[in-house]
Amino acid sequence: MGGIVQSETLLAIKYSRGSLEILNQLLLPFQPVYDKITTVDDGHDAIRTMRVRGGAPAIAVVASLSLAIELNVKSFVNKAELNQFVKEKLSYLKTSRPTAVDLFNTIGKLLSLSENFLNDTVLNVEKSKLKLIEFCEAMLQTDVENNKNIGSFGSEFLKNYYKSSSLSEGLTILTHCNTGSLATAGWGTALGIIRSLNEAKNLSHVYCTETRPYNQGGRLTAYELVYEKIPSTLICDSMASALLKTKNVNAIIVGADRVCANGDTANKIGTYQLAITAKYHGIPFLVAAPSTSIDFSLENGSLIPIEVRNGSEVSKIKGLDEGDGKLRTLKISADGINIWNPGFDVTPADLISAIVTEKGVFEKLKDKNVFNLKKEYF
Ligand code: MRU
Numbered sequence: 371m372g373g374i375v376q377s378e379t380l381l382a383i384k385y386s387r388g389s390l391e392i393l394n395q396l397l398l399p400f401q402p403v404y405d406k407i408t409t410v411d412d413g414h415d416a417i418r419t420m421r422v423r424g425g426a427p428a429i430a431v432v433a434s435l436s437l438a439i440e441l442n443v444k445s446f447v448n449k450a451e452l453n454q455f456v457k458e459k460l461s462y463l464k465t466s467r468p469t470a471v472d473l474f475n476t477i478g479k480l481l482s483l484s485e486n487f488l489n490d491t492v493l494n495v496e497k498s499k500l501k502l503i504e505f506c507e508a509m510l511q512t513d514v515e516n517n518k519n520i521g522s523f524g525s526e527f528l529k530n531y532y533k534s535s536s537l538s539e540g541l542t543i544l545t546h547c548n549t550g551s552l553a554t555a556g557w558g559t560a561l562g563i564i565r566s567l568n569e570a571k572n573l574s575h576v577y578c579t580e581t582r583p584y585n586q587g588g589r590l591t592a593y594e595l596v597y598e599k600i601p602s603t604l605i606c607d608s609m610a611s612a613l614l615k616t617k618n619v620n621a622i623i624v625g626a627d628r629v630c631a632n633g634d635t636a637n638k639i640g641t642y643q644l645a646i647t648a649k650y651h652g653i654p655f656l657v658a659a660p661s662t663s664i665d666f667s668l669e670n671g672s673l674i675p676i677e678v679r680n681g682s683e684v685s686k687i688k689g690l691d692e693g694d695g696k697l698r699t700l701k702i703s704a705d706g707i708n709i710w711n712p713g714f715d716v717t718p719a720d721l722i723s724a725i726v727t728e729k730g731v732f733e734k735l736k737d738k739n740v741f742n743l744k745k746e747y748f
Contacts, residue, residue: 380597382428382552383435385510387503390439392422392432395552399593400690400697410436410459417466417473423586424553426627426663427513430472431555433463434480438506441499449488449495456484456502468675469636469714470627471665480505513555516660516728517562524563524658524726528621529572531654540574541567541620544613547581547638548590549625549658559658560623561594563726568600576602577613581638583683583711607640614651622648626659626725633719633734633741634671635659639712645721654723661727661748671716681709 384391384404391404396419405421407413413436416422422432437459446452460477467473483505487498528541543564547553550561557565567573576595581587588604595602605613613619622644628636635641635657648655668674685703690696703709720739725732729748732741 380551380594381556382422382424383431383510383555385435385507387507388439388442390432390435392416393552394421395423395590396421396688397697398552399589407432407436408439410440410463412436413439414463414466417463420584424548426470426472426625427517427554427559427660428552429467429470430476430662431509431513433466433473434476434506434509437463437480438503441503446495446499449493449498452495452499452502453484453488457481467677469677470663472660472662475662475665476509510555513660513662514557516662517554517557517559518566519728520559520658520660520726521557521562521566523728523731524623524656525566525570525572527656527724527726527731528563528567528654529570532620537572540572542575542577542618543567543573544577544579544610544619544622544644545591546579546587546607546622546624546641546644548586548594550591550594552590552594553625558594559625559660560656561591561625563623563656563658564600565598568598573600576600577605577617577619578602579605579607579610579640579644581640582607584713585687586638610644611647611650614647614653619651619653621654621656623656623658626657626663627714628668628674629657629659629664629725629743630668630670630674630719631664631666631741631743632670633657633722633725633732633743634674635717635719635722635725636671636674636676636714637717639715642715642717642721645717648723649721655717655721656724656726657717657722658726661729664727664743664748666743666745671718674714674716676715677713679711679713681711684709684711 382393390407394403394405550558578591579587626635626637645655688699691698
């Protein structure tokens with residue numbers, strides 16, 4: 371594949387032109403199995419069933435690469451036929467998951483690219499197809515670059531915030547859900563800041579929440595932290611306030627699935643309560659997200675569609691049976707109880723100290739409780 375080099379570290383997505391594989395996150399941390407994605411249908415299914423996940427970036431990248439894979443093996447008689455094919459595939463991919471906006475932002479860009487090629491007299495159908503494939507491939511590289519920038523901006527922000535003695539011992543951070551290599555094309559957003567702090571020897575310790583009901587923290591973030599030998603401890607979600615009360619935690623850093631223009635942020639369920647406890651305990655609460663996770667069209671968080679998932683994720687749990695080493699699903703709650711299982715919650719902007727993007731750190735408008743995120747800043 372033209373010029374793109376993927377790193378050798380933990381990869382959620384392996385791609386070279388004509389070949390796409392995703393690390394099946396339903397089997398992690400117990401079995402590292404890569405599933406082949408050969409069609410858009412496969413890509414849709416992997417996203418819907420959460421074999422690939424991570425809200426924002428990873429979903430958008432896999433959706434577009436699944437399109438690239440199909441385009442690569444298909445021929446079109448003319449650009450109108452190519453455009454029709456792309457439109458149909460993208461409108462199907464749109465139905466895979468509702469909350470993370472990266473998917474919709476990417477779909478919008480691909481649609482307008484394909485429409486523009488229709489009127490381009492220089493590009494023939496083959497070249498148009500190639501340019502669409504290249505656009506999808508470029509996302510892998512761009513996402514990693516964005517994450518590295520988020521990592522440096524976020525770690526610098528915290529280093530400036532804690533100029534004093536706490537920095538000499540390194541910072542202690544609490545994070546939620548999974549925002550690392552498994553949730554992105556590599557490095558990660560919130561976990562990217564943690565990686566950058568660790569690389570600069572400014573990290574003392576990371577606490578990660580289990581992130582019930584799906585356990586992205588216990589299964590995936592813990593896996594990444596152990597894999598990279600970052601000093602870390604797992605806690606249950608219900609322990610966060612006690613942790614802030616009793617240990618010297620310097621900041622909470624989370625990712626985002628959709629950030630509105632005013633800064634209200636949808637992220638994994640449980641994020642909102644962490645922002646409240648951060649405010650109560652007087653520590654910074656940072657949201658780390660690339661601009662692809664910003665929905666400039668939404669004024670505030672009440673407009674974000676929140677995915678409500680199957681109650682069985684709450685009433686059952688999947689784990690490794692230590693007896694025979696097999697993966698098993700166990701019931702863990704009383705039959706007949708009603709279950710509410712929203713996948714995300716919205717943290718209001720006034721609880722967020724700063725939003726760290728690939729272009730820099732945004733803080734709230736002076737004397738106001740909102741951010742002012744505009745497309746032209748990115
Ligand atoms: O596991 P998901 O796809 O349901 O959850 C999304 C997330 O991983 C996050 O909410 C994450 O914190 C944001 S994006 C890197």
